[in-house]
Amino acid sequence: MKKKTIGVLIPIIIVVGVLGIFIWPNPVIQNTSFACALTEGNPQGPYYIAGAPYKEKLGEILEGQKLIISGQVLNQNCDPVPEAIIDVWQTDSNGNYNFEDFTLRGKIKADENGQYKLETILPGKYSVAGVMRPAHIHVKVSAPSLPSHTTQLYFEGDEPNDFFVTPSLILKLDEKDGTKYSEFNFVIFTP
Numbered sequence: 001m002k003k004k005t006i007g008v009l010i011p012i013i014i015v016v017g018v019l020g021i022f023i024w025p026n027p028v029i030q031n032t033s034f035a036c037a038l039t040e041g042n043p044q045g046p047y048y049i050a051g052a053p054y055k056e057k058l059g060e061i062l063e064g065q066k067l068i069i070s071g072q073v074l075n076q077n078c079d080p081v082p083e084a085i086i087d088v089w090q091t092d093s094n095g096n097y098n099f100e101d102f103t104l105r106g107k108i109k110a111d112e113n114g115q116y117k118l119e120t121i122l123p124g125k126y127s128v129a130g131v132m133r134p135a136h137i138h139v140k141v142s143a144p145s146l147p148s149h150t151t152q153l154y155f156e157g158d159e160p161n162d163f164f165v166t167p168s169l170i171l172k173l174d175e176k177d178g179t180k181y182s183e184f185n186f187v188i189f190t191p
């Protein structure tokens, strides 16, 4: 094979490979025929670590913009999902994941009405194969005996957006006393 052909093929293989890592485990799920439309899915990506502990706050000891996201976990009939679990992982303010321990990784428990509150810091952007990803928080939302629903949350005004960002997953941010606030309801499928 000619050198020129190889030079063209290698970047294509890298891009397809990276997209495959992000897309393959969790295809995008969308169904708007329900009373409450399912939260759009987003790929898990390669940085998930199973077994994160239950927490009420993430990143307490880290510097960064404080962020509180709250809302409810509902099903496709708009009923609350009691005791839902939101498994969260994200980068620090500089766009770095921690792999040594469960810093900025944890499971948030919703209450009997599906209400949850996530206290954390605003994540940073990072580069994948030379392409910048906007700031995002990964989540797997589930409940006892239910499969998890995987997606990512993004933030208004952030740039650059990439292939995975969809309007329904972009959070609007308010600010009070130096803390950013947002509300987001997750809608997951229950049998």
Ligand SMILES: [Fe+2]
Pocket (backbone or CB within 6 Å): 045, 047, 136, 138
């Ligand atoms: Fe990520």
